[in-house]
Amino acid sequence: MAGLGNPDFDAFRLLDEHEALREAVRALVDDKIAPRAAEIDETGEFPQDVYEALVAADLHAIHVPEQYGGQGGDALAACIVIEEVARACAASSLIPAVNKLGSMPLLVSGSEEVKQAYLPPLARGEGMFSYGLSEPEAGSDAGGMRTRAVRDGDDWVIDGGKRWITNAGVSKFYTVMAVTDPEKRTRGGITAFVIEDGDDGFSYGAHERKLGIHGSPTRELYFDNVRIPDTRRVGDVGDGFGVAMRTLDHTRVTIGAQAVGIAQGALDYAVGYAKERKQFGKAIAEFQGLQFMLADMAIKLEAARQMVYVAAAKSERGDADLTFFGAAAKCFASDVAMEVTTDAVQVLGGYGYVKDYPVERMMRDAKITQIYEGTNQIQRLVVARQLLAKH
Ligand code: CAA
Numbered sequence: 331m332a333g334l335g336n337p338d339f340d341a342f343r344l345l346d347e348h349e350a351l352r353e354a355v356r357a358l359v360d361d362k363i364a365p366r367a368a369e370i371d372e373t374g375e376f377p378q379d380v381y382e383a384l385v386a387a388d389l390h391a392i393h394v395p396e397q398y399g400g401q402g403g404d405a406l407a408a409c410i411v412i413e414e415v416a417r418a419c420a421a422s423s424l425i426p427a428v429n430k431l432g433s434m435p436l437l438v439s440g441s442e443e444v445k446q447a448y449l450p451p452l453a454r455g456e457g458m459f460s461y462g463l464s465e466p467e468a469g470s471d472a473g474g475m476r477t478r479a480v481r482d483g484d485d486w487v488i489d490g491g492k493r494w495i496t497n498a499g500v501s502k503f504y505t506v507m508a509v510t511d512p513e514k515r516t517r518g519g520i521t522a523f524v525i526e527d528g529d530d531g532f533s534y535g536a537h538e539r540k541l542g543i544h545g546s547p548t549r550e551l552y553f554d555n556v557r558i559p560d561t562r563r564v565g566d567v568g569d570g571f572g573v574a575m576r577t578l579d580h581t582r583v584t585i586g587a588q589a590v591g592i593a594q595g596a597l598d599y600a601v602g603y604a605k606e607r608k609q610f611g612k613a614i615a616e617f618q619g620l621q622f623m624l625a626d627m628a629i630k631l632e633a634a635r636q637m638v639y640v641a642a643a644k645s646e647r648g649d650a651d652l653t654f655f656g657a658a659a660k661c662f663a664s665d666v667a668m669e670v671t672t673d674a675v676q677v678l679g680g681y682g683y684v685k686d687y688p689v690e691r692m693m694r695d696a697k698i699t700q701i702y703e704g705t706n707q708i709q710r711l712v713v714a715r716q717l718l719a720k721h
Contacts, residue, residue, distance in 0.1 A: 355389060355415065359418045367419035367422070371691045376500045384422075384425055385455030394433070395437075398445060398450050406646060408584060418595060420698075430584055431577065433459045433505070434580055436448060444562065447524075451502075457502025457503050458502060459503045462504050462505060464495075476509065477507070482557070485560065492550060504524065504526070506525050507522050510568060511568060521565070535552065578704060579656040582659065585699055586660045587642070589667035592671060593631045596671040597627050600674040601624060603677060614677075623677065631670055634659075638663050651716070654712075654713055660704070668696045668700055675690055
């Protein structure tokens with residue numbers, strides 16, 4: 331068959347540009363983020379210095395297209411940035427990840443006007459974006475939301491609230507899904523809007539006290555008669571649930587990348603430790619029991635990485651099977667991250683369990699990747715629906 335056996339075959343590997351990006355991100359991370367990671371976890375404060383370093387390097391929102399003043403990084407580039415930051419500090423990796431999540435609805439369906447209004451300030455680092463879908467009674471069942479938007483002339487009036495909003499309070503812009511037709515709900519009754527920090531009637535709840543990702547604030551959003559112009563609508567009236575789902579198809583891939591990064595950080599640390607740590611007169615890495623454990627960690631991690639990268643390519647191309655691959659990659663990679671970080675703690679033994687070493691933080695941080703952007707039970711549901719619809 332034509333093309334098979336071609337000595338110039340160059341598919342199925344990263345472009346040189348992607349490898350160069352990885353090196354650049356890794357250099358910045360080693361210099362500015364890794365030394366801060368334990369402290370960020372300990373204090374639980376949003377790392378403004380990390381944000382500024384990412385902005386200075388144009389890595390805080392690499393996905394914003396060039397026509398809106400961004401870098402125009404493709405979906406794989408965004409994954410590489412998130413992966414490399416997460417390798418040292420998962421909380422910091424939520425800066426590029428959530429900037430993409432919050433602004434993706436605009437890219438998926440926004441009018442030119444709404445894109446021009448919000449994407450350039452995001453690209454310039456003047457304001458981060460968050461994503462407001464979940465509510466106290468609407469987590470996995472996102473369509474059960476109660477936040478209401480009612481049309482009033484050229485305006486919309488929004489009432490209700492959102493829960494578990496990543497980077498709430500530090501973001502300037504919030505893409506919020508609200509019910510505009512209670513009869514239709516997920517099929518034509520939900521609409522997306524941009525709400526800005528400082529809008530009258532918009533406030534935040536207390537900081538959630540979390541297991542991990544301490545440096546990324548998670549808070550509620552409250553809307554009390556928030557009046558916004560129709561120009562802040564994202565997509566058509568009634569199209570909001572589809573916009574929210576299409577967004578997640580793309581960004582679940584980035585959570586997969588975050589999971590891969592966390593797992594890589596833990597594996598790297600465990601390998602280094604196993605070569606240094608001596609018991610019974612030799613390095614523990616010389617024991618086959620440990621070698622097999624490290625090998626299994628590396629095999630699973632590499633499989634997860636490849637799956638995430640393939641999903642990223644599908645996201646970039648907008649392939650028809652992205653819904654399957656986004657959910658599958660997020661699900662697989664986050665399960666792997668949980669296993670690999672737990673095993674890394676085991677490799678370090680008693681040292682793994684204490685905060686003097688980074689692997690317990692990585693294990694705590696890994697857990698959220700199995701939960702947010704849809705629990706892994708929801709990912710399996712999405713995958714199964716795709717599978718069953720096909721056959
Ligand atoms: N693309 C486009 N449209 C879609 C879609 C997709 N992938 N999935 C659904 N839709 C649209 C369709 O129009 C569909 O109607 P049709 O089937 O008639 O075409 C309509 O939505 C309703 O779809 P469903 O019947 O499948 O809806 P459902 O109520 O059964 O819910 C669900 C589906 C997959 C369970 C969805 O509710 C879901 O994904 N839940 C998880 C929510 C979630 O991931 N939350 C994450 C919050 S963000 C976050 O966590 C961020 C963070 O902190 C970093």
